[in-house]
Amino acid sequence: MVLYEDTQKYLGFFEFPQMTSYVFLKAFFAALFNRNCSQVSRDITDFLYEMKNDSRYEMLLEDITFRSNGVFMYSSEIEDEILTLQNVGLLGKRNPSFGKILIDYTEEIVNEIKLSLKKEEWDLMLEIADQFIVFQKKMEL
Amino acid sequence: MSGIKKQFPSEGDKHDKENELYADFVKRADEFVNKLLGEYTPSTGISDKVIHDPVWGTMVVYPWEQQIMDSPLIQRLRRINQVGLAVLTYPSAHHTRFEHSLGVMAVVTRMANNINNLGRDCDAHSEDANKPISDGDMYTLRLAALLHDVGHSFFSHLSESIYGKMKPFVELKRSFHAFSSAKEHEIFAYIIIDTPSFRSFFNNKVDYPHKNDSLLSNIGRMIIGAFPDAEKVKRGNDTQYKKYYLTQMINGQFDADKLDYLRRDSYTAGLALTYDIERFLYKIRIVEKTEVSDNGKTVIGKHLTIPVTGVSAVEEMVFSQLMLNSYIYQHQKVLATDALIQDVAEGLAKNEKLEHPCDFLYFCDDDIFQIYSDSGDEDFLQEISTKKINSKSNKTLSDIVRRVRMRELPKRAFALNYDSVDSLDGKSGKYHIADIADTLRGIIELRQEICEEAQKISNMLSSDDGGNIPIDIYDVHISIPKTSVAKDLSNAFVVDNRGEFVRLSEIVRLSDWADAFSYHKWNAYVFSRADICSIVGVASSVVFERHGIRLNSDKMFNNLKNEEEVVALRNKLKNNYQYF
Incomplete structure (x- = not known):
């Protein structure tokens, strides 16, 4: 559909995030699953904050904001989207106190998500996933 | 890691791209501030003033606060409603940003007094050892x-x-x-406070007793949720102290802003929502946390927090926040009105009145209302009220504003929610509300598509069947909220029984139930003019299905007032016009 010309002009005033926080988190867990990681620590906020500070990944994480006006860094978007993905059934938890996130994806879902992204976006997602796996191993040591 | 960003404006090269952009915002905002403050001379030699507030009772306003409060810059907040156009749904919710600002000043004073009176600091580093929050800090908090x-x-x-x-x-x-x-209006507040005109006004015309070089910068930082620099205390050694609590009381998880709006918005709307403010104020305290700064020095951070025994007051606040969101901010009539005003903003932008974000500062609620008025600024009115929003539409800005002023609000033509969507396949997530909301929010042509589909249906029907009516794009409005609401309260940190900081979410599972609540309350709406509601309802269902959303054929028109009519139209289109 061709948008009305002056609607296009109006939209020209605006800029929207390349990826919504929901799509980012959904794809991030898909990339982790693709790297055979099916269980991650609930606390991914500090790691993703570092990623947002990396100019290569900044645009992917643009819709995610981080607030540090407390003792801990937090992000409403990350918390919201994890809960949403749990509602969707893509993430699981054994019980409310369980400190880890279970990634309940299937190959089919991962493939669907991969196809919905541009190739370069998916490649960056895999890079972030690889870095997270290293980060998580370090934290466990 | 690469691409290290600056923390604040003016750091690094003043002529680099980022600082130039900031300077442009400051220049534009300065024109606005100068217009309001340039000619303003505050009263001098005045004494304390008492103001009575229905939410917080009697409060004292100091002379220097009156000088700022009486300035056109703050008085203009009287013309900005606190809950936007929710006043058209909750007739008593007429309170403005002005009352709210005074309310925040009142409650931050109560917070500080409680901390001081109850000696809730774990040790005392302020100028007055008996007062964890000094007079100077109290004045700063009130000013912020x-x-x-x-x-x-x-x-x-x-x-x-x-x-x-x-x-x-x-x-x-x-x-x-x-x-x-930071939120956008907080950034604008930071910029306004940083303009030469405001600084000059404050430094030369306001009799503030504790002026210092960093005062206004610190207030700007507190408003955007950033922290003032660490400082050495007069009596201390080399250790630095960071007063995180100053920011946390203005823009933190349980800040004075939230304490005021939760009470004020529900009070004026007539909603029986509350939280135990006295218990909360009794529980808050300042607790220290030792950290190491970038230069290796020890910094003692002083944080505003509550002990784990006070979480019930925070739980009540989360509950109030969710209810307010559901009852006021996400009310379907409020969303419908918001949609109309978005069209007005679009019209102002297309007619070169709102081309830059700073242009918005010049407009208060009544400026928008005056677009349809006999008594407004004639130059402005003549210039703008008859302008069309879009060349494809016959609607003028005045037409849209008239509808808001006369409360001729669009009606609900279609509602997308758990009932209307079919086959929620949890495993694939493909047809889940979250995916639907996210997808639809990204389709910019959705409104045009629904409008054109509705026109197609209208053309198909004879006038006896309610057809042959021209449908304007500004007769159709779409509202697709996010599925989640910000729940920063559940990210608050508390002190456990061992004196350690822990996230509130580790103590109580607020997010889980808050999310489930807001999730099941989620509705996306298509609104339209009353006489074309059924046509737009059917058109919406067709367009949504075209975008891959499976609708529940038995329930898709549930919750609509004209359910019978729209079902009958759908059947007629199917049986008589082979439309489906």
């Missing part, structure tokens, strides 16, 4: 409270949601760390 909403524009968060997406503003947020997580 008074100024915290100075960056608001017409209809509060509604205009913010528009200019916040404009390219220069997005770029500004990207340029500085401190801006990246």
